[in-house]
Amino acid sequence: MPESIQPGPVCDTVGIREAVCIHTRKIFDSCRDQDCIEDLRVYPTTSSQAILDRAVSVKARRAELLRACLSVEPVSFNRGFYAVDVRYFYRITADAFVGAARPMEVVGLAVFDKRVILFGSEGCVKSFRSDVPCCSFNEDALKCDALPTAVAEAVDPIILHIKLADHCHPCGCECECTGIPAGITDAFGCELAFSHQGKRLYVTLGQFSIIRLERDTQLLIPAYDYCMPQKECDCGGTPCVEDPCEAFRKVQFPVDQFFPPDHTPRKESKQGNCSC
Numbered sequence: 001m002p003e004s005i006q007p008g009p010v011c012d013t014v015g016i017r018e019a020v021c022i023h024t025r026k027i028f029d030s031c032r033d034q035d036c037i038e039d040l041r042v043y044p045t046t047s048s049q050a051i052l053d054r055a056v057s058v059k060a061r062r063a064e065l066l067r068a069c070l071s072v073e074p075v076s077f078n079r080g081f082y083a084v085d086v087r088y089f090y091r092i093t094a095d096a097f098v099g100a101a102r103p104m105e106v107v108g109l110a111v112f113d114k115r116v117i118l119f120g121s122e123g124c125v126k127s128f129r130s131d132v133p134c135c136s137f138n139e140d141a142l143k144c145d146a147l148p149t150a151v152a153e154a155v156d157p158i159i160l161h162i163k164l165a166d167h168c169h170p171c172g173c174e175c176e177c178t179g180i181p182a183g184i185t186d187a188f189g190c191e192l193a194f195s196h197q198g199k200r201l202y203v204t205l206g207q208f209s210i211i212r213l214e215r216d217t218q219l220l221i222p223a224y225d226y227c228m229p230q231k232e233c234d235c236g237g238t239p240c241v242e243d244p245c246e247a248f249r250k251v252q253f254p255v256d257q258f259f260p261p262d263h264t265p266r267k268e269s270k271q272g273n274c275s276c
Contacts (some may be wrong), residue, residue: 017220023218028148029119030212035113035162035205042092042201044108049193050105052164052201053085055096059103060159063110063205064091066187070150072213075117082120084150084211088112089184092203094162109184109192110203111177120148120213127216154209161204 009018044052051056066089075081095103099257124146177194185192 011128015224018223019220020223021218021220023216025149025190026217026219027212027214028183029031030210031116031118032210033114033116033208035112035114035207035209037157037205037207039202040090040112040205041177042108042203043192043194044106044201045188045190046193047190048096048106048108049198051096051098051106053198054098055104055106055164056099056200057097058095058106058162058201059095060162060183061095061105062091063157063203064088064158065154065156066091066184068152068154068183069181070152072120072147072150074147080119081117082148082150082213084116084118084152084213086114086116086150086152086209086211087179088114088154088207089180090157090205091187092159092162092201094203095202095206096164106201107188108201109147109177109180109188110205111180112205112207114209116211118211118213121215122146123148125216137238148213148215148243150211150213152209152211154207157169157205157207159203160206163202165200165202204245 068089069087071085072082073085075083088111092108092114094106096106098104140231
């Protein structure tokens with residue numbers, strides 16, 4: 001950082017009024033990924049397992065990302081780099097067809113583990129705050145916090161394929177699914193079936209995610225002006241004084257509802273670049 005730049009007013013021609021020092025979390029490294037998770041086993045609820053044992057086929061309905069648990073540990077062979085382990089918990093909902101009857105809804109849990117290597121720099125600082133009472137002594141506060149903070153952002157996955165299998169998965173023996181938080185199992189409202197008995201449900205998911213490593217730091221940034229809100233406050237649900245007809249005239253005419261567009265905008269493809 002140039003030594004000539006200090007917090008305070010600065011002179012330039014682009015509207016910067018001063019340089020201010022702020023405390024925030026700086027992103028040291030990040031990556032994005034587009035995972036295709038093939039043949040991920042679904043652990044259904046006990047009631048759903050009874051339906052699957054009598055089902056002849058299944059149809060995917062939706063997949064919901066319930067939670068992602070993260071852990072960080074340093075990489076011994078590369079200083080300043082850390083391994084970020086992410087475990088995703090999904091709720092999978094599908095329709096099971098039992099004979100000629102109407103399809104029955106089945107729900108289950110799917111778990112996906114992912115590891116990436118990111119740069120997180122090094123640091124060893126003990127942080128104390130005035131809003132934490134001094135009498136509330138905590139041994140953890142005295143430890144040197146050398147690990148950065150890992151953050152994972154992800155959207156609900158896309159179900160690409162789902163299938164029902166009569167026996168074990170063809171790739172071999174599967175490990176028991178352990179270490180599931182109580183809050184995840186409570187989200188299903190019913191006990192999950194982790195046994196190896198009966199038919200099994202497998203799903204293929206498409207998952208978009210961004211993973212990053214952050215550290216608390218002080219940064220010197222340019223400030224243009226005070227952030228004054230430009231939007232006026234609305235009525236907040238209470239009756240407005242404004243004439244309703246006058247308010248309706250300000251609403252833009254929904255042209256697209258009467259004349260559908262000839263084409264939809266094309267989305268840019270996302271390429272994964274997370275390194276393991």
